[in-house]
Amino acid sequence: MSRPPLIVVLLAVVILALGETGGASISQLRPAIERYAAARIAANRDAHGLSGSAEYDDEVRERSTYTAEAGLSFFHTHAEGMGLVLFFASTLVASVVPGRPLRALLYVLLSLGALFPLGYLAYGIAVLELGRESGVELAERWVLSPLGLSAMAGLVGLAVALLGAMRRGRESVAG
Amino acid sequence: MSASSGPADLARTWRLPPPWALLAAILLIICAEVGGASMARFKLEIARWARSLMLARPDVHGLVGVRDVDERILDEALVKVDAGLRLFHLHAEGMGLVIIVTTTVAATLVASGRARTALIVLFTVGGAGYPLGYLLWSGLIPVVGLTRAKVIAEWLIWIPFGGTTIVALWWLAGAVALRLRRP
Numbered sequence: 001m002s003r004p005p006l007i008v009v010l011l012a013v014v015i016l017a018l019g020e021t022g023g024a025s026i027s028q029l030r031p032a033i034e035r036y037a038a039a040r041i042a043a044n045r046d047a048h049g050l051s052g053s054a055e056y057d058d059e060v061r062e063r064s065t066y067t068a069e070a071g072l073s074f075f076h077t078h079a080e081g082m083g084l085v086l087f088f089a090s091t092l093v094a095s096v097v098p099g100r101p102l103r104a105l106l107y108v109l110l111s112l113g114a115l116f117p118l119g120y121l122a123y124g125i126a127v128l129e130l131g132r133e134s135g136v137e138l139a140e141r142w143v144l145s146p147l148g149l150s151a152m153a154g155l156v157g158l159a160v161a162l163l164g165a166m167r168r169g170r171e172s173v174a175g
Numbered sequence: 176m177s178a179s180s181g182p183a184d185l186a187r188t189w190r191l192p193p194p195w196a197l198l199a200a201i202l203l204i205i206c207a208e209v210g211g212a213s214m215a216r217f218k219l220e221i222a223r224w225a226r227s228l229m230l231a232r233p234d235v236h237g238l239v240g241v242r243d244v245d246e247r248i249l250d251e252a253l254v255k256v257d258a259g260l261r262l263f264h265l266h267a268e269g270m271g272l273v274i275i276v277t278t279t280v281a282a283t284l285v286a287s288g289r290a291r292t293a294l295i296v297l298f299t300v301g302g303a304g305y306p307l308g309y310l311l312w313s314g315l316i317p318v319v320g321l322t323r324a325k326v327i328a329e330w331l332i333w334i335p336f337g338g339t340t341i342v343a344l345w346w347l348a349g350a351v352a353l354r355l356r357r358p
Binding site: 001002003006007009010012013014016017020021023024027080081083084087088091094 | 187188283340
């Protein structure tokens with residue numbers, strides 16, 4: 001199997017490393033993360049709609065902290081997955097896609113798609129800074145959706161290229 | 176891919192890592208598959224086994240003999256036992272693939288023979304060992320309680336083996352980045 005360009009390999013390894021490190025941090029730094037989240041929610045009390053009523057505010061704080069932590073957890077799982085996806089998909093691109101421009105386009109799309117997990121870091125931060133609903137909406141619309149679409153476009157392009165390679169293989173056998 | 180023997184060159188193809196690294200990855204994935212299937216098939220038996228162990232150790236789990244209180248404690252512990260098995264299944268599947276990918280990259284792109292061997296060993300040992308921490312955690316919960324089980328799994332498995340994989344990953348990232356800078 002051919003190997004993709006070094007920069008793509010480097011990105012795949014870095015995404016995997018970030019995923020592993022993120023997972024370890026979630027586990028080891030949970031109390032510190034919770035304290036940071038509580039501090040940011042208190043600093044952005046209008047965005048979170050804190051009312052001054054202890055019972056209500058505790059519930060809001062708990063939900064926002066949970067959502068921010070979920071963002072970190074999704075970052076860990078998606079980074080592990082997307083690092084592997086980038087490695088295997090780009091190896092297939094290097095091995096079966098004819099034409100340098102098309103290969104380059106697919107590398108770019110797949111590499112942007114591999115950045116998708118970073119959207120969950122943005123998700124976690126945006127929830128704390130902008131409030132739960134606004135933060136989730138911002139991260140989904142401006143980070144997760146574009147990067148996710150890029151990954152899908154790259155994978156669809158690879159699938160089409162694989163179909164083309166299969167057809168060429170059949171024609172050469174028939175010929 | 177081609178079999179790895181000598182030092183890495185500038186070839187544009189992947190080199191295979193040593194067979195023992197691939198074997199460890201495949202065995203880990205098999206364990207994950209078997210673990211996932213066993214979890215589903217023996218769910219009741221596992222829950223009964225864990226419950227009987229916990230009932231035999233009321234002090235460890237803080238059981239007081241009041242049904243309403245004890246059932247809540249037992250349920251929480253059983254959920255964690257199940258979670259440990261699920262996390263073993265997930266992490267073993269994932270780390271098996273991570274071993275294949277990282278050892279392939281190291282076999283192909285790390286020029287120094289010693290560094291290449293060290294990285295492949297670190298990825299294989301770290302990746303294969305880490306998921307076992309979830310099995311240990313799950314198995315220890317009924318015996319030593321939630322908190323102690325987590326501490327033991329953390330210090331015996333998660334921190335050493337997870338740390339090994341993290342260090343190796345950043346080392347590999349550095350090695351690939353250095354390779355990028357070469358003309």
